[in-house]
Amino acid sequence: MRIRRAGLLTRRAFLDAALRGAAGAAFLVDGGGARVAAQASPAGRLIVHSARPQDLETPAHLLTSWITPNELFYVRSHFYTPAIRDDMWRLHVDGAIDNPVTLTLENLRRMSPSTLPVTLECAGNGRGYFNPPVAGVQWGKGAVGNARWTGVRLADVLRSAGVQPSARFLWLDGADTGPGQAPDFIRSVPLDKALRGDTLLAYEMNGERLAPAHGFPLRAIVPGWEGAYSVKWLTRITVSERDHAGPFVSTAYRIPRSPVAPGTVVDAAQTIPIQGLLVKSIISSPAAGAALPRGRATTISGFAWSGEQDIARVDVSVDNGRAWMPATLDGERARYAWRQWTLRWVPDELGSHVLVSRATNAQGRTQPIEPSWNPGGYLWDAVDRVRVDVQPA
Amino acid sequence: MRIRRAGLLTRRAFLDAALRGAAGAAFLVDGGGARVAAQASPAGRLIVHSARPQDLETPAHLLTSWITPNELFYVRSHFYTPAIRDDMWRLHVDGAIDNPVTLTLENLRRMSPSTLPVTLECAGNGRGYFNPPVAGVQWGKGAVGNARWTGVRLADVLRSAGVQPSARFLWLDGADTGPGQAPDFIRSVPLDKALRGDTLLAYEMNGERLAPAHGFPLRAIVPGWEGAYSVKWLTRITVSERDHAGPFVSTAYRIPRSPVAPGTVVDAAQTIPIQGLLVKSIISSPAAGAALPRGRATTISGFAWSGEQDIARVDVSVDNGRAWMPATLDGERARYAWRQWTLRWVPDELGSHVLVSRATNAQGRTQPIEPSWNPGGYLWDAVDRVRVDVQPA
Secondary structure (H helix, E strand, C coil), X not given: CCEEEECCCCHHHHHHHHHHCCCCEEEEECCCCCEEECCCCCCCCCEEEECCCCEEECXXXXXXXXXXXXXXXXXXXXXXXXXXXXXXXXXXXXXXXXXXXXXXXXXXXXXXCEEEEEEEECXXXXXXXXXXXXXXXXXXXXXXXXXXXEEEEHHHHHHHHCECCCCCEEEEEECCCCCCCCCCCEEEEEHHHHHCXXXXXXXXXXXXXXXXHHCCCCXXXXXXXXXXXXXXXXXXXXXXXXXXXXXXXXCCCEEECCCCCCCCCXXXXXXXXXXXXXXXXXXXXXXXCCEEECCCCEEEEEEEECCCCCEXXXXXXXXXXXXXXXXXXXXXXXXXXCEEEEEXXXXXXXXXXXXXXXXXXXXXXXXXXXXXXXXXXXXXXXCEEEEEEEECC | CCEXXXXXXXXXXXXXXXXXXXXXXXXXXXXXXXXXXXXXXXXXXXXXXXXXXXXXXXXXXXXXXXXXXXXXXXXXXXXXXXXXXXXXXXEEEEECECCCEEECHHHHHHCCCEEEEEEEECCCCCHHHCCCCCCCCCCCXXXXXXXXXXXXXXXXXXXXXXXXXXXXXXXXXECCCCCCCCCCCEXXXXXXXXXXXXXXXXXXXXXXXXXXXXXXXXEEECCCECHHHCCXXXXXXXXXXXXXXXXXXXXXXXXXXXXXXXXCCCCHHHEEECCEXXXXXXXXXXXXXXXXXXXXXXXXXXEEECCCCCEEEEEEECCCCCCCEECEECCCCCCECCEXXXXXXXXXXXXXXXXXXXXXXXXXXECCCCCCCCCCCCCCCCCEEEEEEEEXX
């Protein structure tokens, strides 16, 4: 990530910078020289849905590599990015454990590290496509990215804490707090998921210290599950017999138990929490609206992922979804990471064409034509469509 | 068709009756006892897009048989239904022919008859689904039907008229005329299509005299091509070296030469006339919004057609377009008629599901996911979708 060292910026200056897309990540330097993460914005090529709190989407055509560069990685924040001094920061582990513990960043860095490529996707990715529209950030398809996360295994921390047999959930609490009476952002992870060796407490992203927007200094990485489980600015892990009762567990990030007709009002008692991401693909190149010369080869490319499952195949249509051709899955792969795919195409018919991509996972589950509308606008998973214009060469 | 003998109805009474759906077809009885077709409405189960001129759509769930009953057959009219006395009516055949001729209905009835099942579909069927919206009658998917048409072969009439070698088009003119300065409704058929033995001049529909709404006393049937070629209330056939220059040939019923992006303004010079209907299917049962009991077998059924081509297969998805099952094509078939298809389904998951149908013709052409938007809103051909709700049995 491009780092700009800044003096004390006013809130307005931050906002302006974010809207200009010029701020980069900003570190405020305090008197003692410790670095403090402050409200900051990644580089200006992201789509700003909200500057404060920061909700930034990656334009899909900028997703060109298996690893998403930090400065292009989408940002989802519920509240303002907290200003955290890494030398003051602590992680408290408490609740239904034998040995409550408070850890410094240095404590964590001395533990055995683990690095895992994990694709994160906001549960609301694609919300802007739902019809009827649904309240919330109107994400297009770019609230997704793939990074190498380095940190410690959550299981290692829990093991030393001595989880009691009655425990069933972990409550993850970040340092961000809402304005006024807004509830704290706490998410709840089932213990069995947390104890798998691949759930991390990460302090690095693609080999760099976590940026403020991405959870500096510590972020949970709950691989294969929707992004909100990967709580940023983590300060407390509470082990509990119960699921958390707060609104970010009991109301948000939930879908109807059975699919409902678009526009249906659904009682919270009839909902279940979202966990694993669905099988899904996006076309990242060509960009929507691209002009392509007839008769000249072009490469259609994109990404496919399926939460905890493997991608088995991606099929692509260049004729509005009539005929399908298998795309080539690239070699870079990891259990919780997306697959990049490509298809060579020589356009032979002039005019407007809709490219469509459709992924299938190892269980044979494939993307639908019609997504399951839900009141939260979560888990948009329909086949992806990109319209291009074939022009005389 | 249910016939109601009526006295002289006022225009308002007709309109009210049509809107009530109670008029049926009305024949006014004149002093001499000859039957005169007047502004009339088929039975009241059709969707009234316009009562005068008559534009009536068949609710798709009422399409349950291979042959569409006359009283359920969609009606498309550009102008007011003309009041025609069958004993006064004449068909004039003129233009680039050796023997101009004027024929009575009796002349035609004495010629060798031909009966052909032909599916007619309005070129604008599905227009209401286009996004962005397009001006014109906002048809759903029910401006289509299949009937047995009885009449004479147009080729027989043309043979006796002696078509000159220079001739290339037939101009078909109906008795309907527009209000004020509105142009005459004239359509132009290429001579080679007209000379095929299966292009008819029909005076019966499903064994009954043509109803006024369907073109009494004579209608062209141009099989496999969009419905506007099948000109109603036919009074004149002019053979010509040139295509007709009127707006119903040079402006309407045309699509862009190459597909365009939705919302594009297209110059008339960049358009081509619509001819054959595209491969297409609709689900007619269950009806949209139907409640289906879980665990109980139901039959999904519908129709598929492809203009001049045969239907090879219909595939149906019961899970929003993920997995597909082949439907059974019923036995009743004819070259220009749709195929009825069925699929038995035992719903096993509660909730809202989208059924999707996708037809493929004998040439391997299949329906798209995204239709080709065009400024006229013609030829909507996307896979059909019906949302149903599976409920506890």
